Amino acid sequence: MSPEENPVPPAAPGAKKRLSREIVLSAALALVDSEGLDALTMRRLGQQLGRDPMGLYRYAENRAALLDGVSELVLNELAIFPDDPDWQAQLRRIAHDLRDLALRHPNVVPLLVTRPLSTPLGLRPLGTLRPLEQILSLLIDAGFAPADALHVYRAYYGYLYGHILNELQEFIVDPDENEALLRLGLHRLPPKDFPRLRALAPVLADYDGMAELDEGITILLSGLAARLSPEA
Amino acid sequence: MSPEENPVPPAAPGAKKRLSREIVLSAALALVDSEGLDALTMRRLGQQLGRDPMGLYRYAENRAALLDGVSELVLNELAIFPDDPDWQAQLRRIAHDLRDLALRHPNVVPLLVTRPLSTPLGLRPLGTLRPLEQILSLLIDAGFAPADALHVYRAYYGYLYGHILNELQEFIVDPDENEALLRLGLHRLPPKDFPRLRALAPVLADYDGMAELDEGITILLSGLAARLSPEA
DNA sequence: TAAACGTCTCTACAATGTAGACTTTAGGCG
DNA sequence: CGCCTAAAGTCTACATTGTAGAGACGTTTA
Numbered sequence: 001m002s003p004e005e006n007p008v009p010p011a012a013p014g015a016k017k018r019l020s021r022e023i024v025l026s027a028a029l030a031l032v033d034s035e036g037l038d039a040l041t042m043r044r045l046g047q048q049l050g051r052d053p054m055g056l057y058r059y060a061e062n063r064a065a066l067l068d069g070v071s072e073l074v075l076n077e078l079a080i081f082p083d084d085p086d087w088q089a090q091l092r093r094i095a096h097d098l099r100d101l102a103l104r105h106p107n108v109v110p111l112l113v114t115r116p117l118s119t120p121l122g123l124r125p126l127g128t129l130r131p132l133e134q135i136l137s138l139l140i141d142a143g144f145a146p147a148d149a150l151h152v153y154r155a156y157y158g159y160l161y162g163h164i165l166n167e168l169q170e171f172i173v174d175p176d177e178n179e180a181l182l183r184l185g186l187h188r189l190p191p192k193d194f195p196r197l198r199a200l201a202p203v204l205a206d207y208d209g210m211a212e213l214d215e216g217i218t219i220l221l222s223g224l225a226a227r228l229s230p231e232a
Numbered sequence: 233m234s235p236e237e238n239p240v241p242p243a244a245p246g247a248k249k250r251l252s253r254e255i256v257l258s259a260a261l262a263l264v265d266s267e268g269l270d271a272l273t274m275r276r277l278g279q280q281l282g283r284d285p286m287g288l289y290r291y292a293e294n295r296a297a298l299l300d301g302v303s304e305l306v307l308n309e310l311a312i313f314p315d316d317p318d319w320q321a322q323l324r325r326i327a328h329d330l331r332d333l334a335l336r337h338p339n340v341v342p343l344l345v346t347r348p349l350s351t352p353l354g355l356r357p358l359g360t361l362r363p364l365e366q367i368l369s370l371l372i373d374a375g376f377a378p379a380d381a382l383h384v385y386r387a388y389y390g391y392l393y394g395h396i397l398n399e400l401q402e403f404i405v406d407p408d409e410n411e412a413l414l415r416l417g418l419h420r421l422p423p424k425d426f427p428r429l430r431a432l433a434p435v436l437a438d439y440d441g442m443a444e445l446d447e448g449i450t451i452l453l454s455g456l457a458a459r460l461s462p463e464a
Numbered sequence: 465t466a467a468a469c470g471t472c473t474c475t476a477c478a479a480t481g482t483a484g485a486c487t488t489t490a491g492g493c494g
Numbered sequence: 495c496g497c498c499t500a501a502a503g504t505c506t507a508c509a510t511t512g513t514a515g516a517g518a519c520g521t522t523t524a
Binding site: 106109110113114116117120121122123126129130132133136137140146147149150151154155157158159160161162163165166168169170185186187188189190193194195196197199200203204212215216219220222223224227 | 338341342345346348349352353354355358361362364365368369372378379381382383386387389390391392393394395397398400401402417418419420421422425426427428429431432435436444447448451452454455456459
């Protein structure tokens, strides 16, 4: 999360191979992962690749498209098996995988969450829509009516994204200093106005995101199953 | 959502009153609401207020702080009554209120969701933390153990934010053209790869966000209540 | 070899955030 | 009333950004 760690080595200056969309996007992702979203400028990325910044426009129309490409790249790391007969297990696994993904690429999460807000559903990068399609498939194959599948998907994905945001928001850089840092921050809060929050400092400090996610998913899935049960 | 509607009138040129943080932030919010996040530049905001852009730095350290201020301003529109004895009803009402807020200020949602990711919990603008504190208070007063209250809060707020993101992502500008636009977008998708999604076009077109939210909340709250019941 | 095309580079420009010095205004004290 | 100080507002200047447009280069085809 700290935006200036592990600067990426500026280029393999000898190996000036032909560029490709893959290469450009991978470099962009590496840059974002290691130095944060703001570090992803055209010039900087060009420099990483040992190329003139202008060349990048051959592989992404503009900076926004580049960001979309990075989102897509990350989402492609997510494997979904739409043929699993146990839909609940599958959704639970996906949830954990997506959480891992988010923890692995925390700087990309704002993109995942924000970019779709400026692009109507039908015009998003295809890679971005694949999880939706596949989960629908999973649910429909499991016996849900298509419209119900959509409802399940929405509740599920909504909660999932929400959880990830929550968890990243409470994420603190150095896990050893967790509690200290946290207390430090909380100490700033006026005790009169924030007694509950301050009292919870220790609990906040050892947040088990995985367990929390799992519980929420359990509640949601069983609730959803009870309400809109697949006919299977 | 369309970023260039309703341009704000450039200033009341006669009435050059003394500025204040409130005034600046309100103008910023108005700008964001009417023309989108990108329109909020220092120069533009200065122009709206009939002042030199540099003057704004008296009221916000830098652009990021300005964005935080806008978030805070919006969240202040949310009323929470931590003394309501019926915690479930209260949480349900808050959920609907927050959803309304998001629909009223869609361009601010990315801020609400994104800014906290770059600020450790203890250092956020106080207005931003108030909902957390108050909901904790509500739950603890209702009989939850503090640690359980935190869990409930996390599941609840997680789902709530997730839902809002979902809903805004499916939001289409002109409600009359909803279906047409949507189909248009979806038509672009290769039928082989996205059969489910394409088939669901009509269902996607009449999304009832309020009902969907309410259902999800019901499931979550009753699930949570069953698992971690207040001793009351 | 010549032509044609896709790839990459160079130069240039308008827009942005913001530092630092200056000017103006408002209010308190003689 | 007249000054003085601090706050509020303004001006100028600069580094950094995205990206347009013209050209150079290299590789493949005729």
